[in-house]
Amino acid sequence: MTPFTAEALVHISQASQGVPRLINVICDNALTQAFSEGSGLVESRHVFGACQDLHLALAAPLKTLTVNAPRPLPVTESCPLKTLERYAKKAATPSVLAWLGIKLGIVQRMETA
Secondary structure, eight states: OOSBOHHHHHHHHHHHTTOHHHHHHHHHHHHHHHHHHTOSSBOHHHHHHHHHHTTOOOOOOOSSOOOOOOOOOOOOTTSOOHHHHHHHHHHHSOOHHHHHHHHHTSSOOOOOO
């Protein structure tokens, strides 16, 4: 669970304009302000205060802002993870050194169940 309210996330995205380093700085300052107040959640007022400290232009926090919380993406079988499948196949095949050891008769092949 995120410590940021939905309104705070909207204000962070507006103030940072999607710049990752700026998002990090705003969130860090807002978290610090929320902690100093003893708040368990970072609210839009904390983000607004952080933006003021950083001299960022942001409209005053809105009292009524309706935000639809993002829904988690559904996990479907139609989108298999190709990378994991590739690693599973590699785990079943011996490494080059193991293959060479088997071919030279130095190492016996071990079958796994």
